[in-house]
Every structure is written in C-alpha cells, then in structure tokens.
Amino acid sequence: MFGKGVLASFFLSVSLVSAYAQTDSVDVNLDKALEMALSESPTVLVADKQVEVKKHYKKEQIASLLPNLSASGSYSRNLKKQMIAIGGGKPIQMGTDNVYNGGFNLSLPLIAPALWNTVQLSEMDITLALESARSSRISMVNQIKKAFFQYLLAEESYDVLKLSYANMQENLQNVVDRFEQGEVSEYDKISAEVQLQNLKPQVVQAKNAVSLADLQLKILIGMDVTEPVRFVGDINDYEALMDYAEIASMTDELYNNDELLSGNSDLKQMQIQSMQLDKSGDILRAQFYPTLALSASYGWMTMNSDFKIGSYTWYPNSSLGLSLSVPIFQGNKIRQQIKQNKIQKESMDIQLENLVRQTKISIQTALDNMTSALEEISYSKDNIKQAQKAYDLSAERYKVGSGTLLELNNSDLALIQARLSYSQAIFNYLSAAADLEKALGKDYVVADGQ
Numbered sequence: 233m234f235g236k237g238v239l240a241s242f243f244l245s246v247s248l249v250s251a252y253a254q255t256d257s258v259d260v261n262l263d264k265a266l267e268m269a270l271s272e273s274p275t276v277l278v279a280d281k282q283v284e285v286k287k288h289y290k291k292e293q294i295a296s297l298l299p300n301l302s303a304s305g306s307y308s309r310n311l312k313k314q315m316i317a318i319g320g321g322k323p324i325q326m327g328t329d330n331v332y333n334g335g336f337n338l339s340l341p342l343i344a345p346a347l348w349n350t351v352q353l354s355e356m357d358i359t360l361a362l363e364s365a366r367s368s369r370i371s372m373v374n375q376i377k378k379a380f381f382q383y384l385l386a387e388e389s390y391d392v393l394k395l396s397y398a399n400m401q402e403n404l405q406n407v408v409d410r411f412e413q414g415e416v417s418e419y420d421k422i423s424a425e426v427q428l429q430n431l432k433p434q435v436v437q438a439k440n441a442v443s444l445a446d447l448q449l450k451i452l453i454g455m456d457v458t459e460p461v462r463f464v465g466d467i468n469d470y471e472a473l474m475d476y477a478e479i480a481s482m483t484d485e486l487y488n489n490d491e492l493l494s495g496n497s498d499l500k501q502m503q504i505q506s507m508q509l510d511k512s513g514d515i516l517r518a519q520f521y522p523t524l525a526l527s528a529s530y531g532w533m534t535m536n537s538d539f540k541i542g543s544y545t546w547y548p549n550s551s552l553g554l555s556l557s558v559p560i561f562q563g564n565k566i567r568q569q570i571k572q573n574k575i576q577k578e579s580m581d582i583q584l585e586n587l588v589r590q591t592k593i594s595i596q597t598a599l600d601n602m603t604s605a606l607e608e609i610s611y612s613k614d615n616i617k618q619a620q621k622a623y624d625l626s627a628e629r630y631k632v633g634s635g636t637l638l639e640l641n642n643s644d645l646a647l648i649q650a651r652l653s654y655s656q657a658i659f660n661y662l663s664a665a666a667d668l669e670k671a672l673g674k675d676y677v678v679a680d681g682q
Contacts (some may be wrong), residue, residue, distance in 0.1 A: 255672050257460040262380050265453055265463065266676055269376045272454035276372055279365035286361040290354040294345050298340075304531075305334040328535040332544070335531020342554075344524055353511045360504045366675065367497035372452075372674040377666040379452050383445035384467035385659040389667035390438040392651045397435055399623075399644055400428050406631060420637045427641055467658050471609060474661060479606075483599050486592060495673030496591050501585070506580045515571040522558045527551075591671060598668035607660035612654035619643070619650040 270276055308331045315323040341347060405420070407424040410416045450457050485492050493499055532546040626643040629635030 241281075252308055259464045260461050261464050262377065265380055265449070266373055266376050268367055268455070269372055270676070271455040273340075273372055273452075274366070274454060276368050279361075279368040283358065283361045283365050286354070286358045290351070290358055293347070293354045295349045296341070297344065297351065299383040300339045301336050303335070304337060307332055320520070329537040330535065330539070332534045332546075333531060334533075335529060338526075338528040340526045341523070343522065343524040345521045346515055349511055349518055353515065355507060356504060356508050356511060360501060360508070363497060363500050363504060366673075367501065369676065370497055370670055370673060373667070374666050374670040375452055376449070378663050379445070379449045380463065381467060381470075381659050381662045381666075382466050383442070383449050385655055386438070386441040386445045388467050389652055389653040390435070390442050392648060392655070393431070393435045393438045395649045396644060397428070397431055400424075400431055403627070403630075403637075403640060403644075404428050407637065410611060410633075414631060414639075421639055423641075435585055467655055467662075470662055471658055474606065474609075476606060479599050479602055483596070486595055486599075488532040490588075492595070492672065493588065496671060497673045499587055499591060500581070500673070502584050502587055506577065506584060509573060509577045509580055513570060514576070516566055516570045516573060519562070520559055522555075525555045527553050527555060594671045595668060598664045598671060601664035602661050602668065605657050605664060608657035609654065609661065612650060612657050615650040616647070616654055619647040623647045 243395065310327055310329055310331070312330075313325045313327045315325055317323045404424040404427075407416060407421050411418065411421040446463065447457050449463060450459065450461065455461065482492070528551065530548070532548050532551040534544045534546045536544055623640075623643040623646070626635050626640045630640045
C-alpha cells in the first residue's frame with residue numbers, strides 16, 4: 233500500500249497548507265481585482281497627480297491675463313539736501329529731511345497673443361495628462377487581466393495534475409492487488425510506483441506556480457503579499473463568454489473604418505502632441521505681433537523734517553496709461569525657431585502615420601490569436617472526450633487483464649495533455665482579447681454591484 237500512504241500524506245500536507253492560507257481570507261474575483269488595482273496602484277495614482285499638476289499650471293497661465301495689483305511704499309532720508317543758486321546769488325537749500333511715498337499700481341494686458349496661445353497650450357497639457365492617466369488605467373487593466381487569467385490557468389493545471397495523481401494512485405492500487413494475486417509481474421508493480429513518483433514533482437511545481445501567480449497578481453494590484461486574499465474563478469467558465477461572430481466583423485472593419493482606432497490611447501496622445509506642436513508654432517509667430525498693456529497708479533507723497541507722522545499732510549497723485557510694444561528686429565532668432573517647429577511637426581506626422589500602421593497590426597494580431605485559440609478550443613473539447621473514453625477503456629481492459637500498463641499510462645498522459653491544452657487555449661483567447669481591448673483603448677467599467 234505504498235502508493236496510498238504516500239498519496240494520503242502528500243495531500244494531507246497540501247490541504248493543511250491550503251486551509252491555513254485561506255483562513256479569514258477574502259474572495260476576490262476579476263472585477264474586484266481590477267477595482268482594487270485602479271484604486272491602489274501607484275502607477276495610476278501618480279498619473280492622477282500629474283493631471284492635478286497640469287490643471288494648476290493652466291490656472292497659473294490664466295492668471296497672467298488677469299489684472300495685476302500691487303502696493304508699494306518707500307522712505308528716504310536726505311543726508312545732504314540739494315543746494316541751488318539763482319543768477320549767481322546765495323545758494324538756497326531745498327527739500328526736507330524725510331520723504332515718504334506710498335500707493336497702488338495696476339497693470340492689465342489688453343492685447344497679448346503669445347499669452348492667449350500659451351493658455352490654450354496649457355489646456356492641451358491637461359488633455360494630454362488625462363489621456364496619459366487613461367492609458368495607465370488601460371495598461372493596468374491589461375496586466376491585471378492577464379495575470380488573473382494566468383493564476384486561473386495555474387490553478388486549473390494544478391487541479392488536472394491532482395486528478396491525474398489520483399487516477400494513477402488508483403491504478404497503482406489495482407496493480408498491487410493483482411500482483412498479490414499473481415496476475416501481473418513485479419515489473420508492472422514497480423513501473424506503476426515509479427510513474428506515481430515521477431508525477432509528484434509535477435504536482436508540486438504546479439502548486440508552486442499557483443503561489444507564484446498569486447504573488448505576482450497581488451504585487452500588480454498593489455496589495456501586501458501577505459494579505460489573506462483568495463482569487464476565485466474557473467478559467468474554463470470563460471468559454472461561454474466568447475463572441476465568435478465579433479472577431480470576423482471586427483476584422484472586416486479594421487481596414488475599412490479608421491473609427492476602430494479612435495480609442496487607442498497611444499494614437500490619441502500622439503495626436504494631442506501634434507496639436508501642441510501646432511500651438512507652439514502659433515506662440516512663436518505671436519512674438520511678431522504688437523502687445524498692448526494698460527497701467528494705472530494711485531499714490532500719496534509727503535515730505536517733512538521731523539517724525540511727527542500723525543501731523544503730516546499727504547498729497548495724492550494718480551496716472552493712467554497705455555504701453556504698446558512692437559517687435560522690429562530680434563536677430564532672426566524666432567524665424568529659426570519656427571523652422572525647427574515645422575520640422576518637428578513633419579516628423580510627428582510621420583510617426584503618427586507609422587503608429588496607425590502598427591496599431592492595425594496589433595489589432596490584427598490579437599484577432600488572429602483569438603481565432604486560432606477558438607479553433608484550438610473546439611478540437612481540444614473533442615479531444616478531451618476521446619481521451620477520457622480511451623482512458624476509461626484502457627483502465628477497464630487492464631482490470632480484466634486484456635490491456636497493458638503501458639497502454640493505461642499512455643492514455644492517462646493523453647488525457648492530461650488534452651485537458652491542459654483546452655485550458656491553455658482558453659487562456660490564449662483571453663490573453664489575446666485583453667491585448668485587443670488595450671489596442672482599441674477600451675475603458676474598464678466597474679460591473680454593477682462591485
């Protein structure tokens with residue numbers, strides 16, 4: 233009863249570890265994992281902070297167009313008063329020991345083309361920051377989905393190997409019983425024991441793969457790796473959600489309608505950057521235009537030789553004026569900057585056209601991978617049925633003595649491969665679908681009740 237004892241102790245230890253790990257754990261499905269990642273991920277939080285920075289920068293630029301009011305005051309002490317002589321007569325001393333000035337100054341730009349364009353450019357900065365934050369979320373959703381599906385695949389692989397281990401243990405027991413009755417040789421008994429022992433490391437590796445996938449998923453979400461969380465779901469259940477018709481229609485639309493690319497975040501960001509270059513050119517050209525500013529001041533002045541400030545008489549003064557500035561010659565500097573801006577814009581247009589092509593290739597690749605995965609799923613399901621039937625027949629044949637142990641082992645191996653291929657095909661489809669969503673720039677929406 234070697235096989236039964238080994239199997240019992242092995243699965244007892246696994247069960248104890250699993251029970252300990254799941255104590256007071258919280259069940260987290262895919263939607264909950266995405267919600268947690270989007271609220272806790274440092275990458276997403278930093279992107280949101282950049283949006284706030286750009287919003288404050290825009291307000292800073294708008295402030296340049298508003299009136300600027302300041303108060304000023306000054307005091308001066310005449311150490312030696314000015315002397316004046318009229319017609320060669322006796323010099324006369326002028327002024328007082330103390331001079332006080334105080335008042336308010338107001339300035340307001342009336343015509344400032346460069347400032348107006350700068351405010352518009354800052355608005356584009358906000359739009360770009362928002363799109364960059366959206367891109368961070370889309371990338372995060374893509375990574376979380378693929379990591380979550382990888383975890384489910386690891387769990388399914390572990391379950392398949394455990395089931396195979398149980399089958400092999402049952403087969404070993406049958407071999408031992410028949411050996412004790414003298415119906416099979418010792419070679420069959422040893423072969424069955426070796427086969428069971430060879431599978432055990434694979435089961436352990438599969439369990440380790442589940443633990444590693446669990447850690448990677450927690451790190452991506454931004455969780456403490458020691459947090460008691462159990463990710464729930466069955467990768468095989470996702471087959472029911474696959475849309476077979478959507479792939480064909482999207483393939484036709486890809487090369488006939490550029491609207492399919494309108495949500496791609498990389499394209500949107502580059503388009504915004506292209507518009508920013510246009511606006512930067514406007515700012516440069518605006519430096520050739522005149523600027524007009526309004527200025528006004530109102531103040532008070534007093535002069536006295538003592539410090540009896542309460543008895544001083546203050547004399548008001550005020551002024552209002554316009555300041556016009558007309559650029560005439562700036563050493564051809566601005567013209568060279570405009571030429572640089574034009575070249576940068578042409579380069580950006582080339583990059584944008586290339587990015588459109590690359591995005592179409594990414595979408596087509598994802599669609600092709602989804603199509604291939606659907607074909608694999610279809611024949612894998614049929615293969616599982618055939619492999620299961622072959623295993624049942626070989627097990628029955630071996631029990632009655634008309635089959636060989638090699639035949640039984642081969643059928644068990646074929647059943648394992650069929651089940652793993654089926655789950656792997658579903659994972660391939662889900663992974664390609666996640667890449668497709670990223671390429672299309674689809675935003676994740678939290679499901680109702682999450």
